[in-house]
Amino acid sequence: MFKVLLVEDEEMIRKGLRFTFDWMGAGCVVVGEAENGEDGLRQIAELRPDIVIVDVNMPLLDGIGMIEQSVEEADCSYIILSGYDEFRLAKDAIRLGVTEYLLKPLEQEQLLAALERAKGQLAMKRQYSAVLTSGAANGEALQASVVKLPGKSSRYVSRMIRYVQEHYAEKIGIKDLVESLGVSATYLNQKFKSETTYTFNDFLNRYRIQKAMDLLRSGEDKVYAIAADVGYKDYKYFIAIFKKYAGCTPSYYQERYGLGQNSGEAAGDSHTKQAD
Known part of the structure; x- marks a missing residue:
């Protein structure tokens, strides 16, 4: 069972989350509630x-x-709830490696x-922590966990995977595939998720990060150049996405596993491990 902490100042919403959602069915148990951020920090410790919602x-x-105050010490994932569709908050959430940014009112399927x-x-x-602890000589174990291709897939999903691999x-x-495949984006996402367990965007990010890992391990290119090579024009966004899936910064990964032991670090990245 995964332990969940609810941090929400509105008691009605907090209690509603605790007592109306099927936590057991989701493989989770709510271990505590907090009504503000300070109480949340205390209960996280x-x-x-x-998981912290x-x-x-x-x-x-x-x-x-x-x-921000707990992310360096806590070994947990965060799900943010908001009543506002604010781009600034979404960017902050991405920067901190938050798993999901959900808008109220929350639907059961979204939370699940x-x-x-x-x-x-x-x-x-x-x-990733186990890889570091065991002193593995390379990043293959970590790399394998980032994205997995299905053994068999339908015609639609096979085309979608091939499109990602080529582009x-x-x-x-996903909208790029709608016209050529002749079906809606909603249908394609549902089909892709059912066969791969990933959404199309999640798979695309995972595939790009896996390619970035290959380049970080085998080459001596600068991290910002590798970011562009795998489809990320925004360097800081690339770092955030890499940290989300790999659990560390790109330059730390390159230092740890790169053949040339060069960090390729650019401004704004860090040598230190960020997410353990």
């Missing part, structure tokens, strides 16, 4: 939850501030999907 706007300390992604992120973080370095999206 005491309860050591696996946190509201953005709270008294004393807001959700983003709470995550977010919990599954949070559990997947936790598994990757912990596998991952370009600016692409």
Whole structure:
């Protein structure tokens, strides 16, 4: 069972989440509640939850501030709740490696999907820690955990996977496939998720990060150049996505596993491990 902490200042929403959602069915158990960010920090330290579901706007300390203060020490994944579709908050959430940014009112299916992604992120973080602890000589074990191709897939999904493999370095999206395949984006996403367990965008990010790992391990290119080579024109966004899936910064990964032992670090990246 994954331990969940709820951090929400509105009691009705907090209690509603706790008592109306099927936590057992999701493989989770709620171990505590907090009504502000300061109480949330205290309970994170005491309860050591696996997943923290946190509201953005709270008294004393807001959700983003709470995550900033806890992210270095806590071994957990975060799911943000907000009543506002604010791009600034979404960018902050990405920067901090938050698993999901959900808008209220929250639907059961949305929360269930977010919990599954949070559990997947936790598994990757912990596998990465095991790789470091065991002193593995290379990053193959970690790399294998980033993306897995299905053994068999339908015609639609096979085309989608092949499209990613051929065009991952370009600016692409599921809408690029709608016209050529003659079906809706909603249908394609549902079909892709059912056969691969990933959404199309999640798979695209995972595939790009796996390619980035290959380049970081085998070459001596600068990290910002590798980011562009795998389809990320925004260097800082690449770092955030790499940290989300790999559990560390690109330059740390390159230092640890690169053949040339060169960091390729650019401004704004860090040598230190970020997510364990």
